[in-house]
Amino acid sequence: MFEEEKSFIESKIRAYLQTQEINEATIEFRQIPFSGEWGMAVPLFPVAAGEARTGKRVIVPKRAQELAEGIKAHLRDDLGGFSHAEAVNGYLNLYFDTAAYAQRVVDTVLDQGADYGRTPDRDQTVMVEYSQPNTHKAFHVGHLRNVILGGSVCRILEFAGYEVIRANYLGDIGLHVVKWMWNYLKHHAGETPDEDRTHWMNQIYAEADQLFQDPENEAEVRALYARWNQRDPEIVELWKQTRQWSLEGFEQIYDQLDESFDRIYFESGVEDPGARLVEGLIEAGIAQDERPDGPVFIDLDQIAGTEDEYRVLVVLRSDGSSLYATKDLPLAIQKFEEYDLDQSIYVIDVRQSLYLKQIFKTLEILGYEWADKLYHLAYELVNLPGNVTMASREGTVVLFDDLVKEATQRARAIVQEKNPELGEETKHAIAEAVALGALKYTMLSRDNTKVVTFDWDAALDFNGQAAPYIQYAHVRAGSILRKAGQECPSDAAFPEQLEKTEVDLIELMTRLPAEVVRAAAEYRPLVIANLSFELARAFNDFYNTCQVLNAEPAVRAYRLRLVAAAQQVIATSLDLLGIKAPSVM
């Protein structure tokens, strides 16, 4: 934007600098700290500093101001698209005509609608692997951060012009699954899951985990594991059936969260390829095989010539059974065989940083030229107040469905109070949108690398900086537009004198495209979370200071367009966070 205006001014500045015997200078444009008027700033500090370096005795800030004033005088009224200029604090500030700029922004938003802020297609494909739950187990709040973060990052990347493949990798084998099957066969034979499948699955698992403490039971579980390893058809059949139940349960959860995946990988599917890969590693002399007295491992530091950096990666246990590494290596390879990826992202908690570094390094050593396209998107855990870690074993988990039920109930009470006349189903749908929005916003409005302390009251606080506040602004905008009847005017001129609240609102709308790009580059939904809140606040300020429906026709017309544009940008920003923007609440 504004390239023409910029290059015009740049040439004028250069011409002036020549008169000052400055022939080489970097002219850069940057944002003016916004104070009610739109424009761009040219800092003269670099130019003055350049003079200082050539030996000229100047005081940089003073000289910068002098130059700025000189340029302003030199430009006179010949501003090519800018309305006026000012020399302040060593900056040359160039301002746009407010009415024209405001109208340009609002027109652009309404013209592009839901695509406002979208980056053109980049022709780059990114796979994001996230969620990765274990089947036969619970889905708790710790898992929630992963899904919410991964889902939002996908939405942001898509909006920033990338083609995104959402991948999920399910832990469908291992001791936890065998424990589950053992308990099912012994105590729950013939039972089928109830409505809430994940909850049911987890009850059986939690029980199994308890019973497993008893050595006698443990022996039975081990025996069952052996049958599983023999691929006893009866057990395989049970495994398939129960895994399916678990998948259906996850599907319910993903539906609620408004998430879906393009490609699902199973741990069971990469176990054999993993075993073959390890054999190859041993033959190639990359991995050392100490079986049966020790495991198969790769001494990464030795190969890379580093010390204490990559450590040692165990790729197969001494008894020949597989570990995560056994399966993550072939999975990475499979992804690149299936897709032409420009980047492969792993949304996995920060505690596995070294492990992923090892996996990436191993793939590099194996000669895969795409190894540098692997990226670990690390996030911190969700703790409970008092810095208590959520762990199934200690019983300190907050289960997903309990959380959503509670949250929905609270939201429901609020909807009931505000809008008692709505139908039951509508009320429930709104309550759920509000409840899930609140949960998502709590998770996304914290930086990835910071611990989220999960607090029931804070997560369900519908006031303050939280999703409901933003959703509410969206609803209010919709309410005005609805009452205005008809359609939004197709065109309206903006007056020279705008209210401060109008200007601030428009300013925030202009920031969306750049913030999307930044959020995508940094994989930080927080950037959008902050913007969406600021938009909502700015809209509320506007709402409180500017009449729309009761204003005179010309004012009403442009303000209606402003309301519609604001509603659009709020909706878009919420959508990028995976939060629904209801039309009533």
Next chain:
RNA sequence: GCCCUCGUAGCUUAAUGGAUAGAGCAACUGCUUGCGGAGCAGUAGGUUGUGCGUUCGAAUCGCACCGAGGGUACCA
């Protein structure tokens, strides 16, 4: 021991080497309650963890230290 991440107001954050470190939440004091229940005005809160360095200029870059959390061969 070594490695990684993080330190800005009580909390969540902004400023991406440049303008007086800017907001919101929470707190306190008033006021208002009119397109939908909440809003508005104000107050207070900061030697940007500490020190040194690079620079005309550092919250931002470098080094050291302090603090918190995590990781460090057959857990996931």
